[in-house]
Amino acid sequence: MGRGEEEDKAVLSPGVEDDTADLSADDSPWSDSALSEGEDDDEASLSFEDSGEGSDADSDSDGLEEEDDAAAEESDSSEDEVAPRNTVGDVPLNTWYKDEEHIGYDIEGRKIKKRDRDGRIERFLSSQDNKDDWRNIWDYYNGEEVKITKEEAKIISRLMKGKTPHANVDPYPDYVDWFEYADKGHPLSNAPEPKRRFVPSKWEQKKVVKLVRAIRKGWIKFDKPKDEPNYYLLWGDDTDTADNKRQGLSYIPAPKPNLPGHEESYNPSVEYIPTQEEIDKYQLMYEEDRPKFIPRRFESLRSVPAYEKALREGFDRCLDLYLCPRTRKKRINIDPESLRPKLPSKKDLRPYPRTCYLEFKGHGGPVTSLSVETTGQWIASGSSDGTIRVWEVETGRCLKVFNVGADVHHISWNPSPERPILAAIVGRDLLLLNAEVGDEETQVRTKQLLHVEEQTPEDDGDKKPAVRWVKNEKFDGITLIHHRAASTVEWHSKGDYFTTVVPTGESRAVLLHQLSKKHSHHPFRKLPGLPVAAVFHPTQKMFFVATKKFVQVYDLQKAEVVKKLESGLREISSISIHPGGDNVIVGSKDGKLCWFDTDLSTRPYKMLKNHKKDITSVTFHRRYPLFASSSEDCTAHVFHGMVYADLNQNPLIVPLEILRGHLSSDRRGVLDCKFHPRQPWLFTAGADSVIRLYCD
């Protein structure tokens, strides 16, 4: 190895020597350094080194085997001693000293000559020759070749592996607590004790004072509160009732839950258990209607399971108790019959028509109207088959038939017994004809009365006269030709005046006629609505006109409105006046009947909803306290209607009888009803072309 180096040097030397030839004077340090680097060099140049160093090197060189240990010990020191020759420091050598001959300065300020490295070829050769050549490393800084020892190589290899440089260094040694705690009575710090350690704290004092005060005042209690007995005699004697009143608003106790019925039993009778079909049917019901509880039957008590809805039902009850508004409601637990007013028994109110006694058959169409003669011997009826028939009441014989040739809408017998005249609305006009009953004298007079001269057309100008009196040749009577279709005719009780109503007649809707003078006029210019019927007051000079909603009462002498009765009905169909004259009944098309006590009020005294269909006619009895109504529902109702002479007593109205018998024809029922003037008998005219007489 040593030889190799020498050879190396030998190889190197010529170049260096070339370089150093002129610098030989300064060469010594360079050579020193170069030699000193090679530890195992046994060259004489070592002598240049100071003695210690030199000895070291010598000992090293003795044997390579021992070198390991020795180097380990001395390499540090030797390197420390043999400091790098160059002292320029960490400067860019390549740039600064590139063009210089030296590479720096040694410690004494002498220049260190640049030495040339071996050429590549030499280096290669030496590497081939010398196995240990890899140990030679060029030190650029000092410009010399350094040979690394085995030890250094090991260190490098360890460093490259990322280990600690020295093999025998333990990176994780056990911690050795060098301080001995035991029996050391003094703190680590030697600082004197601070004052706060031995002076009482102000803040603590404050806190204590506060607590003391709180304790003294009883704000803080240390004893656990004594357990008072939970229960005691809350209610004393109940005798003191004044104290026992609940304060505040009226308390409404919650209704008690319903008590269970037979069906809730665990073992109910068979009839309480619904069949499977019924249970299935429950599913089709609305949820609210569905029964909440379906009874079941268990053979024995041990087989009854826990009721799964128990908690839910308890909860629902709780909700009811605190969420449901409570109100007191009067629960009427009475027999519905008791709500009916106490009426006098029907037996006491006899006589009144109850059963059908006679039927008058003969008409070929609905009997629209009938009228009873004042004596009660005859009745006249008009039908839509175009005939007027006169019947004898007692026998039911048809006395006469007048074939008038048009629908008869209304018929009315003259109330005077001396004037057996019939007034009938035939078609659109009024026909007055001789009924041809009674003795000859009256016949003669009647004929005279019904004689009318040809009227000279009035000079009304362009306007058509309201009524023209024309002689009727066919029946030897009079035809009153109206300007529009008339609907009803009504006689005054004396039998001289009569009135006709022309519903569409506007200002000439209600006409008054005088038979003796053959004169007509229309005193009522203005009416509140379409007129339906008009009636004379039975005793006084008053006149009633029923429009669709109201009944106007006129004073005929003063020619002014006295009263206006408000019916409140939808559409009035008929009207009748009590023979006393103070009470009026009105029938309406919605099946209601109003009783007006004109002395009492202009509003109905009593409203009866008795018919299911339109009321066609209402009528009072002239003598008995009876009235009746007929309706399209094929019935006629008979009432007891007592009017007392004492003004303080209200009229008594008692429903008596529903008279049936008529058949419905073309959805029409009973078209007219009239009482017999003397007997408690009722005639009804039906749409089934029959007239019936009801007697007691």
Added chain:
Amino acid sequence: MPKHYRPAGKKKEGNAAKYITRTKAVKYLQISLAVFRKLCILKGVFPREPKKKVEGNHKTYYHMKDIAFLAHDPLIEKFREIKVHRKKVKKAYAKKNRDLADRLLNRPPTYKLDRLIIERYPSFVDALRDLDDCLTMVHLFAALPAIEGERVQVQRIHNCRRLSHEWQAYISRTNSLRKTFISVKGIYYQAEVQGQKITWLTPHALQQVLTDDVDFNVMLTFLEFYETLLGFVNFKLYHSINVNYPPILDSRLEALSAELYALSRYMSSGRLPGNPESNGFIEDKETENDKESSKTDESELRLAQLQHQLPANEPGALMHLVEESTADDTEEESVKECRTLFKDLKFYLSREVPRESLLFIIPAFGGTVSWEGEGAPFDETDQDITHQIVDRPTQSHVFLSRQYVQPQWIFDCVNILRVIPTDDYIVGRVPPPHLSPFVDNDQEGHMPDYAVTLERYKSAGQNQVMPLPGDEDLGNSIVEAKSEHDEFAKKKRELEKQEKKYHDELKMEIEGTTFSNLSNKKADSAPDVADEDETQAAVEQAEKDADDIAKSVVSRKKRGLMEAMKISNDRKKSKVELLKQRKKAAESSASAKRR
């Protein structure tokens, strides 16, 4: 000026001032809705129905005075304190100040409800009147599973159990139970205390399941009030019979879930404080139970137990209850009747029958009872046992000296207050239908068959003392009952006959009037059968006419009312009809099967 305009500064009037909606009330009181609910429940404040709902139809209205009543209650402040306390605890935990939290938790603000009870029920009778819901609720909670971690605290369930047993003990002791009914929902009891009929429902002795569809907060608030109420009511009742409250119970019996029995003993001890005869026994017992405390209360309890056992062991000896009954002659008839129903009878309960219920009922009617299990006063082999209550398909070992009956027998006996024959209730047989004693059969319009039988037993008992079952007189009494029944039937038949006659007359009247000649008509119609239909129709028509015509005078309001009543009556009738129909169907199917 529009009608709704109110000038500024003018106060509200009428319904707008009197009533307040719930939302507004909550705002007014400055509390949360949950607290408002709780307050309403505790104070018994309920919504009201104003005549005019100013704020809208779908809102809940409270009376302003009720709200003021709530606002002035100290409880509202207490609830605020509780809220604050809860917050403090939470904060302490959040700051990891466990000490403070523990200290706070040791002293939670508490409140008492006694003041509310006297406020809501100023007199004791008021409290009794409202006790139905209270008892039902307490009994329901007593039947809930007492499991830690469930939504209901175990302690409260135990408290409910205790309260319910105390109540039952009182009822049983004073013989004030009147009616009992086993329903699918549970067992209904009706007692009469101070003239008030109190009905409550106890669930069957099976564990209830806690469902999710209920709000336990609401229920527990109710329960809180009810627990307090029942406590005070019990106190008052115990006070009235000179027994200390709360009772001190024998822990041994309590552990055996025979609390009720323990209670009844305690109560009888309270009544009879000393008996010189049994002193020796006391000492014996004391020495036996050295470990047990020697408090005076306890010794009294022992004494009571001994007294209870003493006569039971001696044949022919009367129960202490019976002794008392002879002493009090001034008692009401009904109480006496209840007390002596099971006077000479001794019952033994098998383990499968609902013990709690029967332990309650039998002593309430003067019977002596024991059961299978520990702590029982006498055991099965006792020769004096007259009835053994069993609920099993067959009874293997049979003592000839006693009757084996199903539990329903007790309930049916109690309801009619007669000891009825046990034939139908023998083990293994399907018992006759169990009928509700709360139904008035006449009013309902339908009389189940068994109700007739029970009625017969009852009337038979009225005439003579019902013989002991198994006696020879039994047949005799039945015969008598039968004869009575026959009499009843005869009467009924007569009535029917009369009714028929009346109808005939009515018919004749109508027929006669239509032809105006009665005698003539009679002669005509007698042979004519075909006419009958017509006349029947006429009769109906006439009735209907009379009905209609009378209706026409009635005012519209009353007419509406009448119609509503008619509808409800018809519904009732149709229900009865349905029952009859079902019964017929069942009978026909049964007869078909038999064939």
